[in-house]
Amino acid sequence: MMAGNEEIGVRPAQMTGPEPDDLDADPAPRALPTRPRRRRAIGPRAYAWWARNQHGLLIATVGTIGLRLVTEWVGLVSQYGARFPHQVARHPSLLSQVWGHWDAGYYLSIAQYGYAGRTVGHGQAPGGIAFAPLYPMGIRLVHAVTFLNWEASAEFLSAIALFASLVALHRLAVTHGGGDIGAASVMMLLAFPTAFFLLAPYPESLCLALVTLALLCAESDRWLLAGVLAAASSMTKYYLVIVAVALCFELWRKRSTTRADGGEPRLVDTLGRYLKVALPTVVVFAAWMIYQQAHVGDPLAFAHAQAAHWDRHLAFPWTLAHRTVSDLIHLRFLDTSTASVTELFDTVTILLLGGAAVFAYLRINRTLGVLLGLGFCVFTFQALLSSVTREVLVFAPLFLALGTWTANRRWLERMLLVLFIPCGYFLIQRFVTGSFAG
Secondary structure, eight states, rough: OOOHHHHHOHHHHHOOOOOGTTTTOOOOOOOOOOHHHHHHHHHHHHHHHHHHHHHHHHHHHHHHHHHHHHHHHHHHHHHHGHHHHHHHHHOOTHHHHHHOTHHHHHHHHHHOOHHHHOSSSTOOTTGGSSSSSSSHHHHHHHHHHHOHHHHHHHHHHHHHHHHHHHHHHHHHHHHHOOOOHHHHHHHHHSSSTTTTGTTSSSHHHHHHHHHHHHHHHHHHOOOOHHHHHHHHTTTTTTGGHHHHHHHHHHHHHHHHHHHHOOOOOOOHHHHHHHHHHHHHHHHHHHHHHHHHHHHHHHHTTTHHHHHHOOOOBBBBBHHHHHHHHHHHHHHHHGGEEEEHHHHHHHHHHHHHHHHHHHIIIIIIIIHHHHHHHHHHHHHHHHSOOOOOHHHHHGOOHHHHHHHHHHHOOHHHHHHHHHHHHHHHHHHHHHHHHTSOOO
């Protein structure tokens, strides 16, 4: 046996264990299996992100699906009555076509055929330059990837953007008030009378996602990303240049807080942060004006198209106030025309927006209040109110303010829901039948 062991190179000591002198010695450390460094770095981050956002992801999933089911049912019943199941069974495309009204036609036209130049080509919409380019570009990208029809591509893009919006809104609300306020803020958004536009071929959900994510990035001092998102939002709706202004105010506010605490950031660092926030919006607007000059022959074609086709003219707030009060006194709000219904809802909405701006500035966060205040100015420095009830959907702080206001006041929450839900049903019915332009 010993000879055999020696032949295979095994010493007796190796079979019987260590020598007595070696019993007190520390055993040699074993090399433990290690995971790749990249996996160790990403795993905890992904788990921490999931822990922070799992509730918001669940709310966003249920909210997106629920809003789609409810609004789709109301829209189909409003347009086709009780026979809508038979209509949909014969023509499934009606599920998306029911929302293809009013401005949706412009976005779909731009996505398919581009902007009209000095002459209007086949399928191009005159005055389409009034609509910002990012949402039509997104529709075109989704269409190329999914091969869905144009209406379905637009609605799929809106649904994805709404899901991201709800997750971001919940996170923003939790940051400023806690989980109850997060859930209440999402509920206020989904119950808002014009929330159905968030799933229609309209850019509201994409705007809301970009604005909310920009605010979140500013909260965590990721200024360049916040500036890029703000620039993207301005290419979805032009007036959202105010997001970059609000982010600059947030940067100034944080710098003032730092100085009060005794720290003094370097001037170069401060200027660099302002450039990160503002420069992306300046660059994209300059590029867009150059494009308009080359394509249309007018660097401000978007503003001129809005004035010519949609009567959007700059005016002092008292001009708008005089017109609104006159309509109220003479009971023009009771007219059944499209414009009268729009003006009635817009008047109530602008008052709500102004109150939310003050509340957010005093009770939640000054930057959020400034953003709502700038939005209030955008809508009131016009000759007439136009689509305000739909346009306010892009302002996440409005719904954060409503959520904060109602989170611990169940009676108030129920009262708003009782007001919002019937109004939403009413507006969907008028929208799909061509009586409400949004």
